[in-house]
Amino acid sequence: MAKITFPVEAGHIMLFARAVGDTNPVYQDAEAAKQTEVGGIIAPPTFPQAVAQFDPDYPLRWRPGQPWFGSGKTASGVENRPSGGGGLHAEQHFEYHRPLRPGDVLTVEIKPGNTWERESKRAGKLTFRERIAEYRDQKGELVVTARSVGVTTERPVERS
Amino acid sequence: MALRASQLKVGDTHSERVVENLSRTQITMYCGASGDYNPLHADEVYVTQKAGYPSVFAHGMLTMGLTGKMLTNYVGDGRLTKFGVRFTNQVWPGDDLDAKATVTALREEAGQHYVDLALSTTNQDGKEVVSGSATARIDP
Numbered sequence: 620m621a622k623i624t625f626p627v628e629a630g631h632i633m634l635f636a637r638a639v640g641d642t643n644p645v646y647q648d649a650e651a652a653k654q655t656e657v658g659g660i661i662a663p664p665t666f667p668q669a670v671a672q673f674d675p676d677y678p679l680r681w682r683p684g685q686p687w688f689g690s691g692k693t694a695s696g697v698e699n700r701p702s703g704g705g706g707l708h709a710e711q712h713f714e715y716h717r718p719l720r721p722g723d724v725l726t727v728e729i730k731p732g733n734t735w736e737r738e739s740k741r742a743g744k745l746t747f748r749e750r751i752a753e754y755r756d757q758k759g760e761l762v763v764t765a766r767s768v769g770v771t772t773e774r775p776v777e778r779s
Numbered sequence: 780m781a782l783r784a785s786q787l788k789v790g791d792t793h794s795e796r797v798v799e800n801l802s803r804t805q806i807t808m809y810c811g812a813s814g815d816y817n818p819l820h821a822d823e824v825y826v827t828q829k830a831g832y833p834s835v836f837a838h839g840m841l842t843m844g845l846t847g848k849m850l851t852n853y854v855g856d857g858r859l860t861k862f863g864v865r866f867t868n869q870v871w872p873g874d875d876l877d878a879k880a881t882v883t884a885l886r887e888e889a890g891q892h893y894v895d896l897a898l899s900t901t902n903q904d905g906k907e908v909v910s911g912s913a914t915a916r917i918d919p
Contacts, residue, residue, distance in 0.1 A: 712863030
């Protein structure tokens with residue numbers, strides 16, 4: 620897969636921390652962050668996932684002039700889409716070599732991993748797909764490795 | 780404040796209420812910050828009329844982020860070396876979530892101390908929505 624360039628920006632880190640309701644000053648207050656052990660603003664641990672913003676082909680972002688499966692005049696702009704809404708996230712694992720900081724320019728390479736299937740009472744046949752993402756910094760050093768497992772279900776998951 | 784190996788033991792726990800009455804607006808904020816604009820999380824019309832779910836629901840990664848907030852409050856800033864989860868149940872608007880870390884091991888490698896943690900985030904019905912593990916660098 621193509622490599623994605625992911626510039627890490629202080630404003631983006633602040634918005635991300637707000638979305639998870641994390642008021643820790645180390646994510647949003649440069650002066651306060653200077654007084655901490657890490658010496659400046661860093662990104663929260665799940666921030667690497669926001670690489671989606673910088674993936675030109677990311678499928679879960681509306682684009683002008685292209686069909687979008689969310690609602691408009693009708694409940695979905697793309698008819699005959701399977702029920703269940705497509706994929707769900709089953710697992711996510713990060714390994715950190717150092718925290719991400721504003722000013723980092725990451726190169727992210729995403730590779731497919733294993734694929735497997737399982738039967739489930741709550742959602743029918745489940746198909747799991749693994750993806751490995753390696754985040755390298757401007758010096759070429761590996762800073763984060765992310766392994767995600769996505770699952771597509773045969774039908775919407777029943778509430779247990 | 781970093782954790783100290785000398786003041787920890789296996790079985791110690793730390794827990795926090797990481798969200799109360801989860802709002803659709805917070806889920807929408809997470810769409811904007813993360814870049815995941817899947818209508819499953821933001822579009823009640825699509826979700827209820829097409830996708831077959833009773834309402835929008837939270838991104839798994841929002842629940843992981845909420846769990847991570849508890850974790851970094853516990854182990855300190857920039858201390859995590861590993862953080863992994865499985866998403867075991869969906870999280871819905873209105874949910875209250877409690878995230879808990881339990882010390883499973885204290886280790887020393889090449890002079891650096893580490894703590895291994897088991898993670899569990901549960902909703903107001905006591906149902907687990909995230910289970911996982913993490914490792915952090917700690918002081919002696």
